Amino acid sequence: MHSYPQSPVWHPFTQHGLDAITTRIVRTQGAYLIDEHGHSVLDAISSWWVITHGHRHPAIAEAIQVAAEIFDQIIFAEYTHEAAEELAKGLLQVAPPGLAHVFYSDSGSTSVEVALKMALGFFHHAGDPRSRIVVMEHSYHGDTIGTMSAGERGFFNAPYGALLFDVDTVRFPEKGQEQDTLDAFERLCRERRIAALLIEPLVLGAGGMKMYPARLLTELKQIAEHFHTLLIVDEVMTGWGRTGTLFACEQAGITPDILCTSKGITGGALPMAATLCSREIFEAHLSVDRSRMFFHSSSYTANPIACAAAVANLKIWQTEPVTQRIEKLGRLHRERLEPFRLDPRFTNVRQTGTIAALDLDVSTAGYFSDVGPKLRRFFKDRDLLIRPLGNVIYLMTPYCVTPNELDRAYAAIDEAADVIGKAIK
Numbered sequence: 001m002h003s004y005p006q007s008p009v010w011h012p013f014t015q016h017g018l019d020a021i022t023t024r025i026v027r028t029q030g031a032y033l034i035d036e037h038g039h040s041v042l043d044a045i046s047s048w049w050v051i052t053h054g055h056r057h058p059a060i061a062e063a064i065q066v067a068a069e070i071f072d073q074i075i076f077a078e079y080t081h082e083a084a085e086e087l088a089k090g091l092l093q094v095a096p097p098g099l100a101h102v103f104y105s106d107s108g109s110t111s112v113e114v115a116l117k118m119a120l121g122f123f124h125h126a127g128d129p130r131s132r133i134v135v136m137e138h139s140y141h142g143d144t145i146g147t148m149s150a151g152e153r154g155f156f157n158a159p160y161g162a163l164l165f166d167v168d169t170v171r172f173p174e175k176g177q178e179q180d181t182l183d184a185f186e187r188l189c190r191e192r193r194i195a196a197l198l199i200e201p202l203v204l205g206a207g208g209m210k211m212y213p214a215r216l217l218t219e220l221k222q223i224a225e226h227f228h229t230l231l232i233v234d235e236v237m238t239g240w241g242r243t244g245t246l247f248a249c250e251q252a253g254i255t256p257d258i259l260c261t262s263k264g265i266t267g268g269a270l271p272m273a274a275t276l277c278s279r280e281i282f283e284a285h286l287s288v289d290r291s292r293m294f295f296h297s298s299s300y301t302a303n304p305i306a307c308a309a310a311v312a313n314l315k316i317w318q319t320e321p322v323t324q325r326i327e328k329l330g331r332l333h334r335e336r337l338e339p340f341r342l343d344p345r346f347t348n349v350r351q352t353g354t355i356a357a358l359d360l361d362v363s364t365a366g367y368f369s370d371v372g373p374k375l376r377r378f379f380k381d382r383d384l385l386i387r388p389l390g391n392v393i394y395l396m397t398p399y400c401v402t403p404n405e406l407d408r409a410y411a412a413i414d415e416a417a418d419v420i421g422k423a424i425k
Ligand SMILES: *Cc1c(COP(=O)(O)O)cnc(C)c1O
Pocket: 107, 108, 109, 110, 112, 140, 141, 142, 143, 200, 205, 206, 234, 235, 236, 237, 238, 262, 263
């Protein structure tokens, strides 16, 4: 009926009954994954959005090597180390002004879990026990029980529904309907004691690369502030230049109460995450009473080697023209997307910074439709790593990608629309 896997490894987001794991990668370099047969695959989605500058940036690789000579994990309660201290200071320097403390963990999901716990702890300790969280339709915040609860519900979390907690959801602000989203949020704040709005700034990634203007985020922040509701921005995907600025919130001119960052924090080299928060949130936990401490820890909190990689990443942002690079990449996408805007085979052609997306116009859209896997195979046959979300094709390359490499990706998208789009329609 279907092939049974040869390997005991259970891969993420993989239906082993359908998709054989056939590609073994032996090396990475720049914008490429190199497989055992010597094929170079253009990593046009930055290996699930983690690789920013390019695979194996020499400065990050070297920092890891140097750190590994003198460190492995060290306990992070009672003890600290230089890389963690330097990284925290560095993060606060590049983050929106007003954030004051840095809590380390090891994945995007965990950074969001930490944010939710910080928010509830804040209200609990302030004697104003609020626990409701507002999220946006089509959001994704991770795959743990807590972050699934805050994310879009669907077949991908249906088996676990019984364990997910209840949240309030506002509609995604489709063009022209932004005011409805703002009004809905304001109504929720007025009617319920909302602890926090948890939101992906500017781009909703896994929900389909849905984009909304910075102005909306500014206005959501104003409403939240008015009702003493905390704003948690999940910059796990949008951080480190993806949207054209280091953090997406910069474009809205806001400082959230809590900011989650992971993926690009080490340039994609090692797992690492940080949850940044305001002084007020830290101080709500600050006491001589031990029961008010922040009860959270990951075993690998502030791993010294990962911290060293993240410090090296910060230095790259300081010493290399990363901002110019991402501006240029944004320009290259804009030029290449232009012809697709008038192309009847596509709808919703859009871009925020270095992220470009367009929807293949097929009747059977949706994650379960065949179009996603068919497109994926089509691109893979051309040595391109592009993983559409259903009929949503997007590019989110490392910043070292060249104009010619982008041309290759766009030419394949153009061709795929004829081959796959027509076959499915
Ligand atoms: C990827 C992602 C997460 C989860 O990060 P993991 O490291 O996979 O746990 C959370 N939020 C957003 C916006 C993401 O894109």
